[in-house]
Amino acid sequence: MPFTLAGHITWTRTEYGMVLLxxxxxxxxxxxxxxxxxxxxxxxxxxxDAAAAALVQEHAVDVxxxxxxxxxxxxxxxxxxxxxxxx
Numbered sequence: 840m841p842f843t844l845a846g847h848i849t850w851t852r853t854e855y856g857m858v859l860l861x862x863x864x865x866x867x868x869x870x871x872x873x874x875x876x877x878x879x880x881x882x883x884x885x886x887x888d889a890a891a892a893a894l895v896q897e898h899a900v901d902v903x904x905x906x907x908x909x910x911x912x913x914x915x916x917x918x919x920x921x922x923x924x925x926x
Contacts, residue, residue: 877909
């Protein structure tokens with residue numbers, strides 16, 4: 840299931856990735872290029888396997904590490920209330 844950024848989140852791309860601002864809490868989250876890759880796939884398709892595959896292709900990591908990293912990022916984003924399931 841695809842995800843969406845929560846309504847109180849704004850973002851901007853940076854030279855090194857992306858910054859997410861949680862306007863409700865006044866907190867910033869910095870995503871590096873791998874984090875941006877995962878977030879983009881999750882917002883497009885919600886598919887963790889596709890996010891892991893994108894990491895393997897774009898950042899030359901092994902599948903196991905890529906999947907664990909994608910799972911960990913999604914868990915952190917959900918726990919912080921930054922992303923919500925669409926649908």
